[in-house]
Amino acid sequence: MQVRRCRASRGVSLVLVLSGLFVACSSPSAIPAPAPSVAVEDPGPDLTGPLSWQKLEHIEEWLQTPESQRSPDFRVELELQLHEGRVTFAQRDAERANVPDDSLRVRLEAARDGFRSLLARNALMPGQSARAQIGLRAADSLLASLVKPASAVKPALVIIDRSRWGAAPPAPTRLTPLKGAWSRITIHHSAEESSDGKGGSLEDSAHTLRLIQKFHMEDPGHRWGDIGYHFLIDSGGRIFEGRELRWQGAHAGGKDGMYNAQNVGVCLLGDFRVRPPTPAAMKSLELLIADLREKHKIAASRVYAHTEFTGSVCPGPFLIDWVKKHR
């Protein structure tokens, strides 16, 4: 192993290890002359020892220092070594299978991004460029072998907004602003047959939503300021935005609507007293409830079926079972 002292800048002496893995620092002509003798000798990162977490930490720390900004060539070399070290450790841990995939992924993504950043800077010598490309391929290939994180396999939640289903404007004077945070969710069915189970089009469902909204806003027994539910799901699994979440809903009843307080209303389009919702609708329900619970920090025990407030048959036995199992 060949060891050479390399002047980086401002009188800082740094030791580089020139082995098969590590490449020399910049050529002497590219290195600024040392500062006068007032400069304090700083040993810089110790690169003479074997690869270790300590060494990588030391490099990481040094890369945060102003000194590293004044030594661009040496900085490039240390960045390379840091990312190579991360990949080496990740490979070792992956073989031993003693580190969770999530931890490996964090390290490998850091290394991958580091290699990419180095390559994008066009500041590498040919040997360094080759090392960065090899490192990048190794990081990518190891990342591809890891189990995908839950966030990567989780389908995206798509909410169709009010304008897409032709919602009428709300009547704010007949609405109650949300007071406090959302703390519970209640599941309903719409109990009408016009849209469910037919694999209807977006326009079919939009039409049904407009009818429900019209009924909620204009029926003399209701006269609400908007559609009562915050979200509606059709048989195709489409999720629609109903009443905006800045307003309390109108769906769970109770004296003076007391059960609506801080209660998100979710309605599946269809009548599910004698048959279950479609798998697509159930999948969207799962997604939506998980998202709402996460966003608003709502416990599983605070997800209800409408019947639990009023004793009605809503939302039918299948969804009532789902709610119970969800807890």
Ligand SMILES: [Zn+2]
């Ligand atoms: Zn209901």
